Amino acid sequence: MSEGNADPGPIQTPPRWAPADLPQIRARVKKSMTTDINGLLLPKGFRREDSRWLRQGVFFEVYFEFQKSQYGFSCYFNIGRVSRLGDQQHWRMNSFLPTVELKNEYDAHYYVDLDGDSPRRREIIRQLNEIGLPMLERLASWRGLLTSLPPGSN
Structure with missing residues (x-):
């Protein structure tokens, strides 16, 4: 093949966001996810403290947490409990998913994938509601004392 007819490779599509947009995207996602999570958990007796929703139980205070990554590009969703003695355990919400593939797919969540009415965002809200x-x-x-929990509590 002559140099003028070289294969240019796959067509490059521009990203739908630029690195400079990340702070705005992160703020927008945090606000909208907080609204969605409030809608699910506040009517069930949870109270919100920053990015954590807590409810006092019989033996444990339980919580759902929207945790930002220390690097700022992604976030995690955690389920946890604190005993009356102060011992704390938490798990990523994906730990409760049925397959390894799903556990891997839903570990870290990039803010750009949760922006707007995205399929990933809808799936996270579905997982929170159903799991x-x-x-x-x-x-x-x-039953919290008798509940089998996944290994790897943090």
């Missing part, structure tokens, strides 16, 4: 909230309610009840 996270039932687990939090179980941990807050007397």
